[in-house]
Amino acid sequence: VSLHGEIMEQPSVARRLLERGREPIAAMARALRERPIDYLVIAARGSSDHAAIYAQYLFGVRHRLPVALAAPSIRSLYGVEPRFERALVIGISQSGASPDVVGIVQAARGQGAPTIAVTNDASSPLAEAAEFVLEVQAGAERSIAATKTYTAQLLGLALLSAALLDDPQDERAIDALPDALATALDVDAAARQVALRQATMTRCIVLGRGFEYATAREWALKLKELTAVVADPYSAADFQHGPIALVEPGFPVLAVVPSGAAAEDLLALLARLRAEQGADVLAISDLPDTLGLGEALLPSPAGVPEWLQPIVTIVPAQLHAYHLTLARGRDPEAPRNLSKVTLTR
């Protein structure tokens, strides 16, 4: 199994999680409703941290819950155990092995806070530490760069949100995701063409906003770990508070522009970056080509509600990063200096 194979597996991984995960997640939601929860704390590293950013918008927008992304080093470096009074504490880790993430969940459970492990390994230390386990059922992931486990983490979190709200319309939207993921894969050839043109790129900005800030972060990480392009991700708002100064004529700006609340501002910013600063824009979007980007638009499937879009918009980004890896003469199975499981304190 190769990285490309694991990217292609994502529709069937989603189908499996929908089949096997709904029951246990519904049971978890019933149990959580009995607990006093004022806010969420999420501990995660790497791609899983981008699933945490998705959760920040998911539970913020749909449940009005503030979400704190834990700084695990407060415990691991400084030996201080935060107070988790009235918090729901979630650890997200593909392997479930990272000691810093496990440590936060252990501490929270010791204080009696409800805890969830979102992991691909139901017998991992993280799964053992948590009161509840949300197993993402993605099957073994062999490539070092996370792809199918990332979309499975997002889908697992979306299922939890839907189970907590219990709205049949949400369930129907989620049921349509495996087909949308299959459609998203159709961009493979177009992503390869774009990558061939970008083979000499050394740096770029990646923009997203709202729900799609998570996708911008994850796209940038794929580019860094696989292609060694220095890809700096920003929310469109933070970008205007300083880093916009980077963009000179020809500077590559990658953007995730879904339809929905975030579209208007981001489209206006991209148009300005092109017209006034000469940015070289590549976008992933389900919108018709309002920017006139032509081949520099990688389409994502239409009809996916905004809160679920990050589950499908990352697919063109994964394919883009994969093809750029090849175009730059690198091995997608062997990114430099990395191993599959990183054990940070």
Next chain:
Amino acid sequence: VSLHGEIMEQPSVARRLLERGREPIAAMARALRERPIDYLVIAARGSSDHAAIYAQYLFGVRHRLPVALAAPSIRSLYGVEPRFERALVIGISQSGASPDVVGIVQAARGQGAPTIAVTNDASSPLAEAAEFVLEVQAGAERSIAATKTYTAQLLGLALLSAALLDDPQDERAIDALPDALATALDVDAAARQVALRQATMTRCIVLGRGFEYATAREWALKLKELTAVVADPYSAADFQHGPIALVEPGFPVLAVVPSGAAAEDLLALLARLRAEQGADVLAISDLPDTLGLGEALLPSPAGVPEWLQPIVTIVPAQLHAYHLTLARGRDPEAPRNLSKVTLTR
């Protein structure tokens, strides 16, 4: 007044804040002790967001309080008002004008949560929106790149933490900061020499850990807005979950390595990056030169406790960014595409 002048002003700005700020901040702390607070929510953009990251460690390590960095677009884009039950909500903004930050504080105050405006303008919309105002008293900041207002924000937050804990040892450590800031400025000529050697740099990684993650973020932002170097900041832990793949022989790695709990891991990582991946390391540190960096070590003042170090370690970083701006033939007073006050929704 120039950017360099404002950097040099920082000892006197700190002295003024200590003189004028202690009383009102002590009164604020007394009032806050009467309120039920389980966690913090902080809204900020740009450099102020890095003050928020400092606060995440400050209140996490010293007060055991989880800190959520607000995603203001949950309110501004999606029209959803988070519930701020049992939260202390802090907005940080130099100008106090950014509508998205003001919006979060307004919403929280409307719900009856305690709110603080950390701002340089006590008559700004942010100051008006908040129940409490922590005026950082930095004087008018004319340069577009924030320097003295950033260190003043950090010092203001440190004063609040000290007032809440009421430990005379803390007060003594804070009293020593203006002199430490003056010592930090001595690095000016050395920073210029380093900058001259790095004039052709186009990209780099900036590493910090724990309290100094804030400094890594702020250093990277100064480089981006002033020098147009793509500077990608990471905590040393997150860096090992992917981006470490970027480092090839000669790749510039900038690091903030204070003495204290974070030092050991970060020094080991830097030694490995140099020996195995050929990284070109530049460090800011108060440690003796254990890495044998020679002129690529910018010293920060010794004797500052770890929780206060970010207030002084940013100074060599500011000077480095300033001199690199000149070395690259750019105007430090006129970064491209930026204005002093950025009004994001």
